[in-house]
Amino acid sequence: MKSTVIFVVFCLLSSTYAQVFKCPPKDGQYEDPDQCDKFYECRDGEPIQKLCPDGLVFDPTIRKINKCDQPFNVDCGNRVNLQPPKPKGNCPRRNGFFAHPDPSICNIFYNCIEGEYTEIKCTAGLHFDEFSGTCVWPEAAQREGCKAKENKLDDGFVCPQESHTDQNGQVNIHPKFPNPNDCQKFYVCLNGVEPRDLGCTVGEVYNEVLQKCDAPENVPGCEDWYKDEPAPQPGKKN
Structure with missing residues (x-):
């Protein structure tokens, strides 16, 4: 009996709150003036109060039936209130x-x-x-507290701070650099900041001018890089 009374009171309060909202003449979905994830579905002038899934907010400008979207896509304006979060695991809100x-x-x-x-x-x-x-x-x-990652390889290489361009004068997003101690190896700087140590296949060396692996005879100073290597045997992989 007690639970029934509580449920009836809850329904009455929800109905009373929804009745505060006045539906426009046209049926549809309309935002709550104070809460960004609350909206009203108006049918024949009667408002039905609804909530977006936890973590999403209501966007009245969306022309689809589902008008709930990510907060960074919606301008809530003065609708600053939200439903209580329902955290789960690594999710502060469900969505x-x-x-x-x-x-x-x-x-x-x-x-x-x-x-x-x-x-x-x-x-x-x-x-x-x-x-x-x-x-x-x-x-x-502009995140505060982020650890400054030391982008340095074991041999001490760090990506140069200045930008680099290719042969056409275009900025190279992932520039490459030769390894000064090994003709076969080279470095690539992902997004210009994070270094990776890479190497050409056996028999090739890195060509700094062309920014790619090439035959040793085409790279000054690396012509004899493989001169002491045994010649590959037919049918065998190096």
Whole structure:
């Protein structure tokens, strides 16, 4: 009997609150003036109060039936209130894109769908930005507490800070550099900031001018790089 009374009171309160909202003449879905994830579905002038899934907010400008979207896609204006969060695991809310809980880890974030998350890692050199839901350059994200990663290889190589262009004068996003101590090896700087140590196949050396692996005779100073190597035998792999 007690639970029945509570349920009836809850229904009456919800109905009373919904009746405060006045439906426009045209049926449709309309935003709540105070809460960004609350909206009303008006049918024949009667409002039915509804909530977006936890983590999403209502966008009245969407022309689809489902008008709930990610917060970074919606201008809530003065609709600053939200429903209480329903956290689960690494998801502060059931839906959305969220930064790693460790504030010092800025290149990993979570995509949450109904409380189930997928861990995603940003491209080398980028940080996750919750305001845009994407990975951006650290200076754009301006995340506090991020660890300054030392982008240095074991041999001491670090990516030069200045930008580099290719033979056509275009900025090279992932520039390459020769290894001064090994003609076969070279470095590539992902997004210009994160170094990787790579190498050409046996029999080739890195050509700095062409920015690719080439025959030794085409690279001054590396012509005799393989002169002491045994000749490959037919049918055998090196």
